Amino acid sequence: MNTSINELRKKNIQTLIKKFVSVKNNQAIEIQSVPILNYTDFYTTVVDIIKSNDTFHCVNYYAYPQKNNLQCIIAIADDETKNILLLSHIIENAKKKKLESITQSIEAMHIFEREIAENFGIYFENHPWLKPIRYPHNREDTSQNIYNYPFYEIEGSQLHQIGVGPIHAGVIEPGHFRFTCHGETVHHLEIQLGWQHRGIETLFLQKTKLFQRNTLAENIAGDTSIGHSVVFCSVIEALNGSPIPQKLELERTIAMELERIAMHTADLANLSIGIAYQLSASVYAALRTPIINFLQSWCGNRFGKSLIRANGTFHPFSLILAENILKLLHNYEKKFDQMSQKLFSLPSAILRLKGIGNVTKTQAQQIGAVGMVARSCGIIRDIRASHPSMAYVYNPYFTSITTTGDVFSRALLRRMEIKKSIRYIQSLIHLWKQNNETIPSPILDEQLSLKKEHIAFSLAEGWRGEIVHSAITDSTGKIIHYKIKDPSLHNWKALEIALRELEISDFPINNKSFNLSYCGNDL
Amino acid sequence: MIAELKLLKLQGKQYIPDITKATIPPPFKGKPIINKEPADKDLLESICPTNAIQKNPFSIDLGKCTFCGACAFYAPQKITFTNEHNMATNVRENLIITEGEENHILLNEALIRKEIRSLFGRSLKLRQICAAGDNSTELELNATENVNFDMGRFGINFVASPRHADGIVISGPLSVNMAEATQICYDAVPNPKIIILAGTDAISGGIFQESPALKREFIQKYSIDLYVPGNPPHPLTFINGILKLIRKKM
Numbered sequence: 089m090n091t092s093i094n095e096l097r098k099k100n101i102q103t104l105i106k107k108f109v110s111v112k113n114n115q116a117i118e119i120q121s122v123p124i125l126n127y128t129d130f131y132t133t134v135v136d137i138i139k140s141n142d143t144f145h146c147v148n149y150y151a152y153p154q155k156n157n158l159q160c161i162i163a164i165a166d167d168e169t170k171n172i173l174l175l176s177h178i179i180e181n182a183k184k185k186k187l188e189s190i191t192q193s194i195e196a197m198h199i200f201e202r203e204i205a206e207n208f209g210i211y212f213e214n215h216p217w218l219k220p221i222r223y224p225h226n227r228e229d230t231s232q233n234i235y236n237y238p239f240y241e242i243e244g245s246q247l248h249q250i251g252v253g254p255i256h257a258g259v260i261e262p263g264h265f266r267f268t269c270h271g272e273t274v275h276h277l278e279i280q281l282g283w284q285h286r287g288i289e290t291l292f293l294q295k296t297k298l299f300q301r302n303t304l305a306e307n308i309a310g311d312t313s314i315g316h317s318v319v320f321c322s323v324i325e326a327l328n329g330s331p332i333p334q335k336l337e338l339e340r341t342i343a344m345e346l347e348r349i350a351m352h353t354a355d356l357a358n359l360s361i362g363i364a365y366q367l368s369a370s371v372y373a374a375l376r377t378p379i380i381n382f383l384q385s386w387c388g389n390r391f392g393k394s395l396i397r398a399n400g401t402f403h404p405f406s407l408i409l410a411e412n413i414l415k416l417l418h419n420y421e422k423k424f425d426q427m428s429q430k431l432f433s434l435p436s437a438i439l440r441l442k443g444i445g446n447v448t449k450t451q452a453q454q455i456g457a458v459g460m461v462a463r464s465c466g467i468i469r470d471i472r473a474s475h476p477s478m479a480y481v482y483n484p485y486f487t488s489i490t491t492t493g494d495v496f497s498r499a500l501l502r503r504m505e506i507k508k509s510i511r512y513i514q515s516l517i518h519l520w521k522q523n524n525e526t527i528p529s530p531i532l533d534e535q536l537s538l539k540k541e542h543i544a545f546s547l548a549e550g551w552r553g554e555i556v557h558s559a560i561t562d563s564t565g566k567i568i569h570y571k572i573k574d575p576s577l578h579n580w581k582a583l584e585i586a587l588r589e590l591e592i593s594d595f596p597i598n599n600k601s602f603n604l605s606y607c608g609n610d611l
Numbered sequence: 612m613i614a615e616l617k618l619l620k621l622q623g624k625q626y627i628p629d630i631t632k633a634t635i636p637p638p639f640k641g642k643p644i645i646n647k648e649p650a651d652k653d654l655l656e657s658i659c660p661t662n663a664i665q666k667n668p669f670s671i672d673l674g675k676c677t678f679c680g681a682c683a684f685y686a687p688q689k690i691t692f693t694n695e696h697n698m699a700t701n702v703r704e705n706l707i708i709t710e711g712e713e714n715h716i717l718l719n720e721a722l723i724r725k726e727i728r729s730l731f732g733r734s735l736k737l738r739q740i741c742a743a744g745d746n747s748t749e750l751e752l753n754a755t756e757n758v759n760f761d762m763g764r765f766g767i768n769f770v771a772s773p774r775h776a777d778g779i780v781i782s783g784p785l786s787v788n789m790a791e792a793t794q795i796c797y798d799a800v801p802n803p804k805i806i807i808l809a810g811t812d813a814i815s816g817g818i819f820q821e822s823p824a825l826k827r828e829f830i831q832k833y834s835i836d837l838y839v840p841g842n843p844p845h846p847l848t849f850i851n852g853i854l855k856l857i858r859k860k861m
């Protein structure tokens with residue numbers, strides 16, 4: 089009995105999958121081969137497939153403008169087959185159109201529909217939270233600006249609101265946090281972003297040179313320079329149809345994991361400041377320094393800017409660097425272990441970290457959480473394992489998760505991931521040493537010829553979570569649409585949820601435990 | 612307790628004893644040297660992502676340069692990035708390095724307002740404004756206060772309130788959406804006050820030049836006390852720049 093139901097379900101899923109075109113991560117296909125459905129069909133297909141199994145989640149849904157129409161393209165990751173499923177619908181004469189909102193059925197879609205609504209003035213009916221997400225310069229409704237954001241209001245004589253930002257107390261990026269409180273208790277937190285908007289997606293089309301775009305990618309979020317520039321280069325290489333040497337892939341993967349170690353360590357330092365434990369704050373901060381200084385010894389920049397270029401690099405890895413990093417990681421790990429054993433067994437620290445800022449697995453699934461946030465709630469979601477590229481393809485990465493969804497869970501996951509990244513880098517160096525390929529210099533504009541009328545999606549697991557870039561070319565091979573998704577786009581909602589019914593004084597450590605990107609959201 | 616002390620001992624001494632003499636090992640890209648060798652200047656001009664390279668006379672504007680190293684990679688005979696990290700100045704033009712010129716980047720002493728040294732020489736509190744910075748400059752500014760660089764030893768600190776500050780440090784290219792907040796914050800700082808621009812994005816807009824989402828009037832409206840180049844600026848560039856601004860002898 090059970091097997092037949094299962095088989096029926098499988099068959100059902102198979103039929104649904106056939107409505108999409110399936111591609112692999114970093115595969116370019118003709119834009120025409122993306123099926124176009126009418127909106128009703130699109131709606132049910134998308135809802136049915138995402139509801140059918142946890143292994144499906146939407147990695148991007150965006151509108152690409154053509155004359156008066158909008159082609160809305162959805163990319164759904166199918167973790168079981170390691171495929172990306174693409175589908176689209178077209179909104180004709182898109183001005184002021186109304187569409188039924190998919191968010192009613194799948195909450196995780198809320199952010200994508202909000203983005204389309206804000207950019208193009210599409211009204212999604214029955215969307216529960218159709219609010220601006222970044223006030224971009226080219227938004228449809230310029231009568232609204234960032235100072236008249238429609239905050240959610242709760243009325244009550246005992247309630248008060250606290251507004252924080254855009255400029256915060258510390259040296260961090262700007263964002264506005266609006267708390268609705270009863271005494272010390274936060275009933276509702278709403279995060280309003282957009283202050284960092286620099287028009288990056290517009291600039292990707294305005295600045296047509298490869299090095300310009302590469303530099304833009306490095307500056308989407310400076311703490312994820314490597315992550316975003318790797319994904320950018322993958323899109324370009326996919327559209328150019330030029331495979332890169334395995335050795336270069338290994339080097340990029342080493343860089344990705346180093347970025348992860350550096351930022352996770354910085355986060356543990358910041359969390360320590362949050363709980364006023366000076367010792368681990370200093371130790372972790374001091375441990376991060378040699379890692380970023382190593383990146384500097386590799387490419388001249390502590391954040392790895394200028395390291396990643398399409399098809400080649402200015403800064404090939406070397407035997408000396410390999411020996412240095414192995415030695416460095418060895419020393420790092422010794423100190424890291426001693427400090428972490430202390431921190432994670434210190435009763436006063438655990439008391440501060442455990443049981444606060446809870447996000448449940450169900451909530452994380454609902455909001456479409458990705459990366460660290462998903463994994464700290466027990467969801468196995470990791471592009472390195474589910475849609476691998478670079479060295480993750482032939483040197484598998486096994487994902488770790490923690491399950492309690494609180495500040496402690498997020499701290500512990502960082503500790504575990506740092507350890508894993510150290511092991512993983514060691515294995516990469518081993519592979520690198522066996523590889524005799526030569527690393528080319530970066531490709532130049534004249535050598536580049538992008539496939540015409542193609543679309544490509546590239547995904548990678550940055551230290552925060554999945555980074556997705558996508559580009560579309562026209563009949564001359566010119567890029568006419570570029571779309572960027574930083575993992576923080578989804579995960580900001582998790583911070584709002586985590587704060588509910590907490591004391592407002594717990595906000596700083598919660599914020600630090602997520603460490604989301606403002607500029608990654610604002611673009 | 613014993614365990615904590617052991618951990619502390621394991622750390623050793625972390626601070627850099629003399630900030631003014633500290634060096635950064637290559638391949639750190641600091642001030643470039645451009646010699647008079649011939650090179651394909653058109654290629655170099657077109658390769659530069661931020662229009663930092665000008666042909667006549669051949670020069671690199673460190674206020675626009677992202678230190679990506681592309682120019683030096685394609686014309687190593689002409690352009691070398693040294694590890695000289697002392698690049699901050701109070702004169703915008705001093706950031707333009709012309710071919711054949713090998714001078715240090717200096718501050719123009721005559722242009723430093725008297726009250727800066729008399730009031731801020733031993734204590735300078737700064738309010739940082741991230742105006743669409745990408746978080747790398749912000750991380751480096753935070754690093755200036757860590758156990759290595761320990762900027763606090765000079766009486767220089769970042770503070771939470773503009774009311775407690777003697778000046779502002781702007782990072783990022785100044786987005787339209789941050790324009791008003793930047794102005795409000797600056798206005799809230801009591802007089803006399805200074806303005807420091809940290810990083811290429813703040814100085815010129817960097818790779819974001821010509822973006823329709825920027826509003827940079829603030830920069831044009833006021834005189835800038837210190838330009839700190841870099842993408843992001845290295846903590847040593849930042850700290851030494853400020854020390855040169857606020858202290859006569861070092």
Ligand code: SF4
Nearest residue numbers: 659676677679680682
């Ligand atoms: S290093 Fe500076 S001047 Fe040279 S190409 Fe890069 S941005 Fe331009």
